[in-house]
Amino acid sequence: MSLITEFSAYVRPHTDDIALALIATLLVIFGDTINDLARHLVRRQPVWLRVLVFIALCTFGYGMLSVWLTPLLESYLRTLSAGVFLLVVGGAFVLVGILAERYHSR
Known part of the structure; x- marks a missing residue:
């Protein structure tokens, strides 16, 4: 097994x-x-x-987004080959880090 395949496994x-x-x-x-x-x-x-909308958004909205989007992303990631999987996951974390830096340094 190559290093990429081992790390992906x-x-x-x-x-x-x-x-x-x-x-x-x-x-x-x-x-x-x-x-x-x-x-x-x-x-x-x-x-x-307004209060009800924000309660619904924060309790149900964000929760539903997490519950619905996580399995979609997970199923997509599981279709990728070993090298592409590592590239996409690594790239996604780098992108999220960049987005976090840009949005929270404003």
Whole structure:
């Protein structure tokens, strides 16, 4: 086995955790943007409705996004060959790091 194949075999059992980590991190990075959009959409509504919208968004919305998107990403990652898998996972974490730096240094 090549080094790439061995390392991929070591990492692949953690594909579900990798997918969840990527989705959760993206939700954290873009959470402020999503909240701002929701705030903009309900700004003229009564306070009780605005509160309900944010409760629903934060409790159910982000949870549902995590539950729905994680298996999609996981199933995609499982279709990749060893080398491409490592490249995509490594690239995704680098991209998420860059996005986090750009969005949170504003």
